[in-house]
Amino acid sequence: MMRPLRGDLEEVVTKIVVIGIGDCGCNTITNLFERNVEAKLIAVNTDVNSLNVTKAHQLIQIGETTTRGRGTGGDLSKGRRAAEEDIDKVLEAIGKPDFLLITCGFGGGTGSGATPYILAQMRDEYPDLLMGAVVSLPFRYEGIERLKNTQMGLRDTLDVADFVIVNLNDILLERYGTLPLQESFKMMDAILANTIESIVDMLQPKGAQLRVDFADLVTLLRRAGVSFVGHGRHRSVRKAVEKAIESKLLDADLSSAKGALVYVSAPPGVSLRQAAEAPRIVSDKYGVERVIWGLKVNPKLRESHVMIIASGVKSRIVSDITGIGEAG
CATH class of the missing domain: 3.30.1330.20 (Tubulin/FtsZ, C-terminal domain)
Incomplete structure (x- = not known):
C-alpha cells in the first residue's frame, strides 16, 4: 500500500547570493537592498568611502594594504591584488550558496580585476556551483585604458563563470538617455532586481501551472x-x-x-x-x-x-x- 507523503517535509530553499564589486556593483546592491530582493546581498569595494554609503547585508573592504581604502585608480592589477589580499573574508561571507551572481561595471580597476579572481576561487572551492555575472560595459567614448580593462576583465570572467549577462551602457544611453541620470542607471539595476525576483517566484511551486x-x-x-x-x-x-x-x-x-x-x-x-x-x-x-x-x-x-x-x-x-x- 502506498503511503501518503508527509505534510511536514522541510522546504528546500534555493540560496541565492548576489555580490556587488566596485562602485558600480555597490550602487546596484544598494538599489537591490532598497527593493527588498530575496537574496543575500554583499558589497565588496576597495574604496572605503563608497562602501560606507552602500546598503547591503554585508560590507567588505578589500585591499586595505594595497589601496589604503582609496580605490584602485583604474589599475586592474591593484583590483586583483586587493581581492587576493582579502579573499578569505569574501569566501567566508559568500558561504556555500546554490546560485552565485556577481554584478559589476567593467572598465575600472576593482570590478575588472577582482571579479574574475573571486569567481575563480569559488570555482576551485565549489566546482558544481552555478555562478554567473551581470556586467555593464563602459561607453565607447571612455577611452582606451577602460577598454583594455574591460577586455581583460570580460575575457577572464567568461573563462570561469557559467554565464555572463552583458549590458551595454551605449544601448542604455540610446534607450534611456533623456531620463535623469540616476533614473537611467536605475533602469539597468531594475533589470537585475526583476530577474532575481522572477527567479525566486518561478522556483516557488505555489500557484505554478507549469513549474521551472x-x-x-x-x-x-x-x-x-x-x-x-x-x-x-x-x-x-x-x-x-x-x-x-x-x-x-x-x-x-x-x-x-x-x-x-x-x-x-x-x-x-x-x-x-x-x-x-x-x-x-x-x-x-x-x-x-x-x-x-x-x-x-x-x-x-x-x-x-x-x-x-x-x-x-x-x-x-x-x-x-x-x-x-x-x-x-
Missing part, C-alpha cells in the same frame, strides 16, 4: 557563456514577450541563442492558448531549439509579466572586445 525548477535553470545556464535577460509587461502575453526581447541591453539577436528560459506570470483569465504564445514565439519566430517554459497565475496582476533569459548568444561587440570570434 532549479535543475532546469542549471541546465540552461551551465557553461552558457554570453547571455542576455529581458522583461516585458502587457495585457497581451504576445506583446509582453516582444517587449521582453526588445528590452535587452546587448547587440545580440535571440535567434543566436543556444537556449532560452521563458517565464510567464499572468493575471487570472489568461487562457492557455494565450500563455502558450510565449514559448511559441521564441521557438517558431526566433528558431531557438531549447526552450524552457514556466507559467504561473498571479491574482494580484492586471497584466502579464514575461521574463526571457537567452543563453549562449552571439554579440559582435563582445566578440570585438574580447577577441573571441562570435562570442557566445
Whole structure:
C-alpha cells in the first residue's frame, strides 16, 4: 500500500547570493537592498568611502594594504591584488550558496580585476556551483585604458563563470538617455532586481501551472557563456514577450541563442492558448531549439509579466572586445 507523503517535509530553499564589486556593483546592491530582493546581498569595494554609503547585508573592504581604502585608480592589477589580499573574508561571507551572481561595471580597476579572481576561487572551492555575472560595459567614448580593462576583465570572467549577462551602457544611453541620470542607471539595476525576483517566484511551486525548477535553470545556464535577460509587461502575453526581447541591453539577436528560459506570470483569465504564445514565439519566430517554459497565475496582476533569459548568444561587440570570434 502506498503511503501518503508527509505534510511536514522541510522546504528546500534555493540560496541565492548576489555580490556587488566596485562602485558600480555597490550602487546596484544598494538599489537591490532598497527593493527588498530575496537574496543575500554583499558589497565588496576597495574604496572605503563608497562602501560606507552602500546598503547591503554585508560590507567588505578589500585591499586595505594595497589601496589604503582609496580605490584602485583604474589599475586592474591593484583590483586583483586587493581581492587576493582579502579573499578569505569574501569566501567566508559568500558561504556555500546554490546560485552565485556577481554584478559589476567593467572598465575600472576593482570590478575588472577582482571579479574574475573571486569567481575563480569559488570555482576551485565549489566546482558544481552555478555562478554567473551581470556586467555593464563602459561607453565607447571612455577611452582606451577602460577598454583594455574591460577586455581583460570580460575575457577572464567568461573563462570561469557559467554565464555572463552583458549590458551595454551605449544601448542604455540610446534607450534611456533623456531620463535623469540616476533614473537611467536605475533602469539597468531594475533589470537585475526583476530577474532575481522572477527567479525566486518561478522556483516557488505555489500557484505554478507549469513549474521551472532549479535543475532546469542549471541546465540552461551551465557553461552558457554570453547571455542576455529581458522583461516585458502587457495585457497581451504576445506583446509582453516582444517587449521582453526588445528590452535587452546587448547587440545580440535571440535567434543566436543556444537556449532560452521563458517565464510567464499572468493575471487570472489568461487562457492557455494565450500563455502558450510565449514559448511559441521564441521557438517558431526566433528558431531557438531549447526552450524552457514556466507559467504561473498571479491574482494580484492586471497584466502579464514575461521574463526571457537567452543563453549562449552571439554579440559582435563582445566578440570585438574580447577577441573571441562570435562570442557566445
